Amino acid sequence: MALPSTLFSFASRLFSVRQSHVARMIHGTRNSLAAVQQNSQGSSAAVPNDTDFDFADSESTVLADIEVDDTLEHKDFFGVKSLCTPQILFKHKVHYGHKGTSLDPGMKQFVYGIRSSHVIFDLDITNYHLHEALNFTSHIALRDGIILFVARLPHCAHVIEKTAKDCGEFAHTRQWIPGTLTNIKGFQHMECRLPDLIICLSTLSEFGNEHPVISEAAKLNIPTIAIVDSNCSPNLVTYPVPGNDDTPSSIELYCSLFQEAISRGKKERARRIELLEKEITKEMGQK
Amino acid sequence: MSVIRNNALVRRIRKHISDGYERKPDVPTPGTRFHKLGTIFSRTTGLIKSGALPAEEIPRWYSVFKAFPPKYEPRFNRPPLDVVVKEIYYPEDKLRAKIKRWETFDLKSTKTSQSEKLVAKYLEMRKSRDDDDKLIEELLQSQSGDRNSQSSPGVVKT
Secondary structure, eight states, rough: OOSSSSOOOHHHHTSSSSSSSHHHHHOOOHHHHHHHHHHHHHHSSSSSHHHHHHHHHHHHOOOOOOOGGGGGTTTTTTOOGTTTHHHHHHHTTEEEEEEGGGGOOOGGGEEEETTTTTTEOOOOHHHHHHHHHHHHHHHHTTTTTTTTOOOOTTTHHHHHHHHHHHHTTTOOOOOEEEEEEOOOOOOOSSOOOOOOOOOEEBOOOOOOOBOOOHHHHTTTTOOOEEEEEETSOOOSSEEEESSSSSSHHHHHHHHHHHHHHHHHHHHHHHHHHHHHHHHHHHHHOOO | OHHHHHHHHHHHHHHHHTTTTTOOOOOOOOOOOGSSSSHHHHHHHHHHTSSSOOOSGGHHHHHHHHOOOOOSOOTTTTOOOOOOOOOOOOHHHHHHOOSSSSSOOOOOOOOOOOOHHHHHHHHHHHHHHOHHHHHHHHHHHHHHHHHHHHOOOOOOOO
16 A cells, blocks of 8 residues: 555554454453353364454454443543643643634634734633543543544654554544545555544644545544644534644644543553453353 | 537537537536534434444444533534634733834743843832833833943834
């Protein structure tokens, strides 16, 4: 495949690059799992390939996952609200917007005022929306969702791709060919799983119009989190975060915050899988 | 579009040659505009209610969205709120406007700059005095006097 971004391959999930064998086992129903384990204990290494195929089948048909819905009752389960404050945002120059003449009418509600013909964002509002976005991100990471970082910022492309790599997720910071999500079969030539969450660090494409990923994700019912500057429309974005999307220092701040949120969700997931594993082994021992 | 394609005479001749068959010009299909109707949540809810989306295929974000919905509905035609954007002004802007030449700022330094010191001085002196214009003139003159004694470019004399 001659796709510009090497990191953009959702298919790797299907071949269990990321998931451990144990995690794959848990995806299936418990009863079938127990049966398979008994088989493997009884006749050791007799039919390892067959059991592997059984796992694959059960995973594709049964989408049962670990139980995580109790986290939704807590307002701030992952403690992401302590991650950022208006002071930190101010330090990283998040309050600077574009010229007042380019202010989008949809962005008026997030703006503190216009200082010498430049828009200044209200950082209290930005902070609230950033908390919402971070909370959503860590909940999606807990549910083992695929997260895709998208931006068209040549000066920050390396930072964004590195962040995605560090959290074990995906990034697309190169030219976006229309249909990369809607016509994914035409690009990947294999069965693919679409991302469960798209984080846009800038909603503008290289020519100053709206990035096509926003409308494509909306068509496919994929939620989006986006940093919207004063000259972008926040309407189609599910969780808009008003803020400066051009300065490297602010982009670095967003990257570090989202990385922390994702890692918190993944840690919780790993903890729960470990607990379930112990439970299953206990049940096996009793039988 | 080429000239030949739009030319009515050419089209008519072609129609005549091909026994009355007129080929329609290739128009690209408009594509979907589903994203302009409702929100992702309302569309998915509709699919689930109608039974088009079975229970095991409900997307992972659905329950999270239900528990933590965004403050504003992510709808394409959401009208903007009726908010008046104010201009930000401070009382010390009067002084800032009078300064003719600004010092060159060192972006790496964390020290307070010369103009910031001047503004602080102005704000402090303003509390006890009532005549703003005189105070500003005095301050600028004292500043320019300091500059001249240090023989460095600063505020231009008025």
